[in-house]
Amino acid sequence: MNKAELIEAMASESNLTKADAKRALDSFINATSGALKAGDRVALVGFGSFSVSKRAARKGRNPQTGKEINIAAKKVVKFKPGNELSQKV
DSSP: OOHHHHHHHHHHHHTOOHHHHHHHHHHHHHHHHHHHHTTOOEEETTTEEEEEEEEOOEEEEOTTTOOEEEEOOEEEEEEEEOHHHHHHO
């Protein structure tokens, strides 16, 4: 499902116009992104939680040449599904 399909599904499920559903989805994405950027955790009961985790620097290999490379440390977004979502899937 892509963003356009999600907007259409949200609009039909909630009796909103597609424009209103798009604004709602964009607002959710912006609010979630802002919270994660600030280092907060976003928890949606029954759906799951988004959090930021630090990945340490490590060594890897270039698959084409086999040469060892350094992979820099970075922050990554993690999602842990909630019980209700896990049971539905």
